[in-house]
Amino acid sequence: PQWGKPVADLALLGTWLRAARRARQRAQPFDFVLAHNVEAAAIALASRRATRTPVVYVAHTLLRHELSAYLPERHSGEAARAGQQIERAIVRRADGVITLCGAAHRALSPHAPGEVALIPPSFEARPAPDPAHQARACRRHGLSPGRYALYSGNLDRYQDLDLLAAAALRLPASFDPVVVASHAPPSPAPSPTPLAPGRETPRSARLRHVRVRDFEEMRTLIHGAGCLVAPRRRIGGFPIKLLNYMEARRPIIAFAGAAPGLKHGESAWLIEETDSATETSDRMAEAMANALTALFADPALGRHLGAGARHRLEAQHPSRLIGAKTVDYLSRLARQPENAELKVP
Known part of the structure; x- marks a missing residue:
């Protein structure tokens, strides 16, 4: 969250009001507004x-899990309860709700007056960056193609x-680097010891942060990695980085509850949390280190998981399929009497 966010929200309100007014003036009013977040x-x-x-509220996450991450730990309980109340109030008032994963669908459906749709995000795969391009991007950050594990994204x-x-602390000194690639400079918010771009953290010589210039450089590093990691444990959303990971045909390590659609041994190495209330961070870090060690020691398994992830992407996330599911859902909503009445001029 940033201080400029309320100003941006007010600007969004003005933009939406003007767009809706122009549409009605042309006698072509909007059928629905899909409100993301x-x-x-x-x-x-x-x-x-x-x-x-x-x-139609498009729920990208469960707010109770998101808010608790932005406040000090001592206030996480209050933040979670506030987030839950806010999202339930929105779900009750919305004319429709679209969730991106099963966890959000299960959490929000009981509070909606009508049908809640489960429609994952769409993605269109592009050709992979050529090997020479990957080598140049790796060289810029002191890396070798296929010889590093990568997390890509923000540091929140x-x-x-x-x-x-x-997990990096548990890896031997000879292990390939574990890289945190981000568009942003280091922030005091991340839990790890702050990482300076291009420098190693004193906690582990294996963990490094690199700052990328743009998304294309990030995408190239994703395709050049030997393994891709998503350590997020909070459920309720669909991390978009997973789609980028799946596109790259690289093995993915993630937590089962936060990796919708992926299956352990088929399309990812998933770490199970049998009881999140009692699982310790030490055990989870050990499981992640074991996964990294196993995948780098077994390239054939890595290729199998990477191919499975790409197959899942192509089967479940093409834009045409997701667009058709969305239109079908909106068509069902449009037939509801309350929505027909709302749209009468």
């Missing part, structure tokens, strides 16, 4: 009477990078 849903609901447009606490740092 809580802020957009709150804006769309607050202006629904003025825009006369049914609101909800990414559980402390587990990755703890």
Whole structure:
């Protein structure tokens, strides 16, 4: 969260009101507004009477898990309860709800007045960066293609990078680097010891942070990695980085509850949490270190898991399929009497 966010939200409200007004003036009013995340849903609901447009809340995460990551640990319980109340209020008022994963669908469905859809995000795979391009990107950061494990993304606490740092501590000194690649400079928010771009943390010579210039460089490093890691444990969303990982045909290490659609031994190496209330971070870090060690020692297994992840991507996430599911859901909503009444001029 940043201080400029409320200003951006107000600007979004103005943009939406103007767009809805122009659409009605052209006698082509919007059938629905798909409001992604809580802020957009709150804006769309607050202006629904003025825009006369049914609101479909697209839940990218469970707010109770997200808010608790942005406040000190001593306030995590209050933040989780507040987030739960907010998201339930939005779900009760929305004309429709789309969730991206089963955990969110199970959590939100009991509080919605109508059908809640489960539709994962779409993704269109592109050709992989050529080997020469991968080699150049790796060389820029002192890496060798296929000889590093990679986490890509932001450094916020909800990414559980402390587990990755703890796992790196358990790896032998001869192990290939574990790289945290981010667009942002180091932040005091991440759980690991702050990582300086291009420098090693004193906690482990195996863990390094590199700062990438743009998404294309990030994507190239993803394709050049020997293994891809998603240490996030919070459930309720669909980490978009997983789609980028699946595209690359590289083996993925993730926690089972936070990797929707992937299957252990088929499309990923998944770490199970049989009882998240009692599982310790030490045990989870050890499991992650064991997974890293096993995959780098067994290239054939890595290729098998990478191919399985790519197959899953192509089978379940193409834009045409996801678009059709979304249109089908909206069509069902449009037939509901309350939505028909809302749209009467």
